[in-house]
Amino acid sequence: MKKISKIYMSLLLLFFYLPIFVLIVFSFNTTKSRSVFEGFTFDWYVKLFHNELILTSFRNTIIISLLASVLSTILGTAAAIGINNMKKLPKATALNVNNIPIINPEIVTGVSLMLLFVFFAARMNFSFGFGTLLIAHITFDVPYVVLNVMPKFRQMNPNIYEAAQDLGCNSVQAFFKVVLPEIMPGIISGFLMSFTFSLDDFVISYFTSGATSQTLPITIYSMTRRKVSPEINALSTIIFAVVVLVLLLKNVIDKKSEKEMAI
C-alpha cells in the first residue's frame, strides 16, 4: 500500500512540475526551438533585462499591488470593525455584498467594472489607466481583508476593551493598545493575501487597465500571443525561483516560531 501511495504521489508531482521544468531548461537554450536543446546561453535573460516593456510593466505591477493592498488593508480593517458592531441583519447584508467579488466569476467582475468606468469616463472626462486599475484591484482585495479580520473579533475577549477603558485608557488608546494587537494576525494575513492576488491578477486587470498602465500578467499575455519567445521562459524561471525562495523563507520562519511557542 505504501509503495502505491509513493508511486501515485510521484506521478502527481511529475505532472505538476514537468511543464515548469521544461520551461526552465529551454530558457537556457541557444535557439528558439522548444523541443531540441542546442546549447547553453544566458542571452534570453540579458534580453529580458533590456526589454523596456517588461521592466515598465513589472514596475507597474509592484506599485499597483503595494498601493492596492495597503489601501485595502486600511479600508478593510476599518470596515471589519464597523461591520462587527452592526446588528444582525445589516451585518449579514454587508458580509453578503462583501462576498460577491469572491463568488462571482472573475470575468463578470471585470466586465461589470469596465461598464461602470466606460459610463463615467465619457461623462467625467477621464480615461482608463492607473486610476481605474487601482480601483478595480482595491475592489477585489478588500473582501479578503474583511474575511481575514472578522474571525479575530470572535476569538477576542470582548471585555478586554472595556477593561482597558476602566483602567484609564480613552477609546482611541484602548483601540490601539488592546484591540489592534489582538486582530493584528488577521490584518497581516489579509494584507499578504490581497498583495499576492493583486500581483497575480490577470482577468480583472485585462478589462480595466487601458493601454498606458499594463501590468506584468497583461504583458505576459501579449507575449504569448506572439508565439515563440524564450524571454517568457527566462521570466518564468525568475518568477519560479522567487516563489520557491519566498515559500522556503516562510517555512523556515513558521518552523522557528513553532519552536519558540513550544518553549
Next chain:
Amino acid sequence: MKKKLISAPYIIWMAVFIVVPLMMVAYFAFTDGDGNFTLDYIANVAQYTNIFVRSIWLAAIATVICLIIAYPASFILATMDKKHQSTMIMIVMLPMWMNFLLRTYAWMTLLGNNGIINRALGLIGLGPYKLLNTQGAVVLGMVYNYLPYMILPLYSVIVKIDKMLLEAAQDLGCNSRKVLFKVVFPLSLPGVMSGITMVFVPAISTFIISRMLGGGSNLLIGDLIEMQFLGNSYNPNLGAGISLVLMVIVLLIMTIMNQFDSDDEDRVLI
C-alpha cells in the same frame, strides 16, 4: 455606538464598485443602445447555446477528472507522517503560485506539433499527433490549473476525520473498501462539494486557457464575453446579457452544492 461609522467608507465603496456595476450589467442586458427596454439581447444569447453547452461540458469533465485525481492524493496526504505533511502540501501547492498564464504557456510549448511530446513520440515512430488546439488540450489545461483547488479542501476535510471512527468500523466488520465508501467518503462530502465549486466556477468562465490551448475553434463562454467587450465585435449589451446568464448558472450550481453542505462552519474557504 459611533463605531459603526468607521465602516461607512467601505459600505459606500461596495455600493459604488460592487452593487452599481452589477446593476449596470443587468441594465445593459435588458436595454438597447438608446436605453429602451428590450429582451432581444437575452433572447440572442440562445444563439450561442452550443458554446454554453461546450463550456459546461468541458468544465464538468475537468471537474470530474480533478476529483478522481485529487481524492487519492488528498487521502495519501492526510494519512501521511505528520512530520512531512506540511512540507509535502507546500510542494503540491507550489506550482499554483506561478502565474496561470505561464503555466498554460508551458503546456502550449509541450503540446505543439514540434513540441517535446510529439518529438518523443516521433523517436519511437509515432505521430506527430495534433495535440494542441483540441478540446482535450483545453480540459488538460483546466485540470492542470485547478487541481490544487480540489486537493486543498479535500485534504483539510479528510485530515480532520477521527481515526478512531475508521478503527471502529473495522472492528464492527467492515473491510477496507467498505470503510472507504461507508465512513470516509460520506464524512468528506463537504470537502468534495467545495472542491467541485472551486474547480467548476473558474473552469466554466475561463477565456485564456481555451484561447491558448484550444485555438480559435473551441470558444467558451468567457471568450464570447471578452469578444463583446474588447474584441472585434464590440457589443456591450449582448456581452452583458451573456454575463448575466453565466452569473445565473454559477449561482444555481453554488446553491445546489450548498444543499449538500450541512455544516456551514466547516466550509473551506481559501
